[in-house]
Amino acid sequence: MTFFVLAAVTVSFSRFSGGLAMVWVANALLAGRLVVTPERLWRPWLASCGIASALATGLFGLGWFAAIPMAIVNVAEAVAAGLLMRRISIAFWPDDTLEWIAGYYIGIGLIIPLASGGVATLVATFTSNVDSIDNFTHWIIGHSLGLMACLPVFRFIYWRASRGRSFLPSAQTWQTAVMVLGSFALLTAGVFVFDMRPLLVFPLLFLVVGAAVLDEAMIAAMPVLLIAIGGTMTALGLGPIAQMDFAFGDRIQFFQLYVGITVLAGLPVSCERSRRIAEIQRMQERLQRLEGLEPSRF
Incomplete structure (x- = not known):
């Protein structure tokens, strides 16, 4: 439900050019949940957030034709961010904070949004009249900053909740x-x-x-x-x-x-x-x- 609310609000509010949303924080929410959840228990979260993403895209975004492909891209981006954060935390946290920060900035802030943005731009090319470069730029900025700024907050909240502690x-x-x-x-x-x-x-x-x-x-x-x-x-x-x-x-x-x-x-x-x-x-x-x-x- 929270994923759908975040996705619906950002999609309906930030599609200023008519293409991809220019603000996106829902994937940071899902990634933060995945970081503190054992991988064998990911399937319900991925399924529910994928449905929520498809509904938000179909109702408020690019339409139903793009709903399923965009849901796959969004879920895949969150999974990649969650996996990478888990890996660098196991490898570097808390002793090698410089390496952890470098992996966080480069991997989650740059490489993952670039990869997901390329696929999302292809989907948007067939479902909107907005220039592909504009769509790609909007995705990169919105998703990169959304992950980097909000993932630590959501990870902290879910980490505290998973241990029965208040955030x-x-x-x-x-x-x-x-x-x-x-x-x-x-x-x-x-x-x-x-x-x-x-x-x-x-x-x-x-x-x-x-x-x-x-x-x-x-x-x-x-x-x-x-x-x-x-x-x-x-x-x-x-x-x-x-x-x-x-x-x-x-x-x-x-x-x-x-x-x-x-x-x-x-x-x-x-x-x-x-x-x-x-x-x-x-x-x-x-x-x-x-x-x-x-x-x-x-």
């Missing part, structure tokens, strides 16, 4: 979370009220600094707030991005690019923090074992 901040940090996230929301709203593009750097810096000192729940909430507040205000014609001398669709994709850059700027900091925490925990465990092996003096 919300813990009770011990609730007051801090309200203060931090409230400040971030006010800052974001203030930035998108004024037509001053240099102010866009402040939400980015806030997230980067927060990634170094805050827990994952608060970090994961910041992109959601940025999309909800900044995206809504941009769509309503407010803020520095909405005043750019571009077509409306290009302004929305620029906002998506801004969110993607903001998330990617904080991701390396968050990864390094996780690596250091894991290293400290291992050192503490080793010390405890060594203390247990020491002979008693009494």
Whole structure:
């Protein structure tokens, strides 16, 4: 259901040129679910999301002729992203964060959207009158930024849920979370009220600094707030991005690019923090074992 809602909203809202959607986050949702689910249990998720994708395309997108091919492409893209994230996490996380980030950027942010975009463009060529280059460009930007910006958030939510834990901040940090996230929301709203593009750097810096000192729940909430507040205000014609001398669709994709850059700027900091925490925990465990092996003096 959530996949269908995301797909339907983005398809009906972001097909500004009449071709492929210029914003797409539904595949990040499915990929995030697959990352934390054993591969033998993937089939129900793939089937349900494939049906949801076909319905969204048939009802709001390119039509029923393209519904099944586009559903296959979307599901295949999410599967590829989920598999790759699982592989690089097993191989590199948390000790080799630089390699993990490189695999994430190149594989999920570039190679997978390029491959899926080529197939999707072929489908769109026969079902729309939009230029193939435009369709390909819209797909690459929308899907690449959607995966890179939103996959970490959805993976965190499903990872917490799979362990019976809430993705919300813990009770011990609730007051801090309200203060931090409230400040971030006010800052974001203030930035998108004024037509001053240099102010866009402040939400980015806030997230980067927060990634170094805050827990994952608060970090994961910041992109959601940025999309909800900044995206809504941009769509309503407010803020520095909405005043750019571009077509409306290009302004929305620029906002998506801004969110993607903001998330990617904080991701390396968050990864390094996780690596250091894991290293400290291992050192503490080793010390405890060594203390247990020491002979008693009494």
